Amino acid sequence: MRITQGTFSFLPDLTPAQVTAQVQYALDQGWAVSVEHTDDPHPRNTFWEMWGPPMFDLRDAAGVVGEIEACKAASPEHYVRVNAFDSSRGWESVRLSFIVQRPAQEKGFRLDRTEGEGRTQRYALRHRAGA
Template sequence: MRITQGCFSFLPDLSDSQIGAQIHYCLNQGWAVALEYTDDPHPRNTYWSMWGLPMFDLADPAGVMQELQACREANPGHYIRVNAFDSTKGWETVRMSFIVQRPPSEPGFRLVRQETGGRNLRYTLESYAVGAGTEGARYAG
């Protein structure tokens, strides 16, 4: 199962030159770029771990690509995404977010059904990755 979150998630993985072009676009818009990583890709897990600090004063995509390479080396089995933050008054939000690395195996999700009061049913998603062990070892095989 391929996780589809953010821009470009339905496309094949972007090459480093394509990632650099997207980062160049973000920087030209005046957006701050930040890198985040996780091993739990649940759609409601919006709090991924941040790699370093957001790059507010950067003008060259090479700086982001250098940090991306360092993040890849430190987190080879994790998802990594690029976030572009627009600090313009009235926006002040992430304008672009896309995954730039995926683990070798994406275990996917399962639907969990729970019976509640009055025989009502409640459904939720659970990531197979969470049940596979502790953080950092969830994709160990």
């Protein structure tokens, strides 16, 4: 199962050149870029571990790509994603977010549905063991 979160998640993995192009696009827009990683990509896990502080003053993608590569090397079995924040209106919002690394084997999730009283449907996401 392939985890689909963020921009480009339904496409094949981006090549290094495509990652660099997307990072440069974000920097050209004046967006701050950050790198995050996790071993738990559950959809409700919105707090991934930050790889250093957000890069507010960079204008060249090479600096961000270097941090991406360092994070990937330090966490080879984690998901790694890049986020770009736009603070131009006085509040930060994510304008671009995409995964740049996945573990060799993605465990995925299973959706359990239970019917309750009055035909109420309850749903729960559970980790799947194995792909």
